[in-house]
Amino acid sequence: SQELEQSPQSLIVQEGKNLTINCTSSKTLYGLYWYKQKYGEGLIFLMMLQKGGEEKSHEKITAKLDEKKQQSSLHITASQPSHAGIYLCGADWSGGTSYGKLTFGQGTILTVHP
Amino acid sequence: KAGVTQTPRYLIKTRGQQVTLSCSPISGHRSVSWYQQTPGQGLQFLFEYFSETQRNKGNFPGRFSGRQFSNSRSEMNVSTLELGDSALYLCASSPKGKGNTGELFFGEGSRLTVL
Numbered sequence: 623s624q625e626l627e628q629s630p631q632s633l634i635v636q637e638g639k640n641l642t643i644n645c646t647s648s649k650t651l652y653g654l655y656w657y658k659q660k661y662g663e664g665l666i667f668l669m670m671l672q673k674g675g676e677e678k679s680h681e682k683i684t685a686k687l688d689e690k691k692q693q694s695s696l697h698i699t700a701s702q703p704s705h706a707g708i709y710l711c712g713a714d715w716s717g718g719t720s721y722g723k724l725t726f727g728q729g730t731i732l733t734v735h736p
Numbered sequence: 737k738a739g740v741t742q743t744p745r746y747l748i749k750t751r752g753q754q755v756t757l758s759c760s761p762i763s764g765h766r767s768v769s770w771y772q773q774t775p776g777q778g779l780q781f782l783f784e785y786f787s788e789t790q791r792n793k794g795n796f797p798g799r800f801s802g803r804q805f806s807n808s809r810s811e812m813n814v815s816t817l818e819l820g821d822s823a824l825y826l827c828a829s830s831p832k833g834k835g836n837t838g839e840l841f842f843g844e845g846s847r848l849t850v851l
Contacts, residue, residue, distance in 0.1 A: 720791070723794075724781065
């Protein structure tokens with residue numbers, strides 16, 4: 623089983639619908655990063671969470687890190703075609719010793735139909 | 737402010753050759769890390785640099801190497817290329833040092849095809 627598991631693997635929604643992507647870690651998270659990627663392109667930084675219970679929002683995207691710091695969720699409200707892409711979560715398990723080492727989940731492919 | 741810049745964006749090599757990829761971090765960022773992305777293995781950590789020193793290395797063979805210069809720019813090299821090295825190579829930079837990586841920003845990547 624994956625040490626950092628994302629679910630679902632793919633998601634197809636109608637424009638305007640809400641959706642949630644989950645990221646579950648087998649270890650305590652020192653930091654949890656969310657990125658969006660268009661196929662074959664670079665990763666666009668969305669949010670970083672570090673504190674248990676932390677919640678951050680940007681436009682229509684909200685990310686939360688649970689109290690035990692082993693799971694995060696990304697929620698998109700009123701989805702739009704521009705939200706389509708691959709969403710990746712990246713875990714920092716270093717406990718503060720790394721400079722940029724993340725372990726990534728396998729990604730969630732989001733399709734939004736107009 | 738310019739983002740993370742990677743060159744070249746696309747390149748084609750043949751087996752046995754070597755390749756060098758370049759990464760210019762965001763101005764003021766001192767940490768640079770490299771990742772390999774393939775359809776089968778996903779996004780995997782290669783190595784990370786801070787103050788011209790490699791601080792951490794992923795589980796890749798010795799054919800993969802890198803370095804960081806005094807201006808924080810970084811290069812990675814892959815020698816004796818194999819077909820399986822075909823991938824998108826991504827560079828990321830961070831403004832923080834050890835202990836709090838802060839936000840990690842990625843470049844557009846270098847797409848390597850090995851024939």
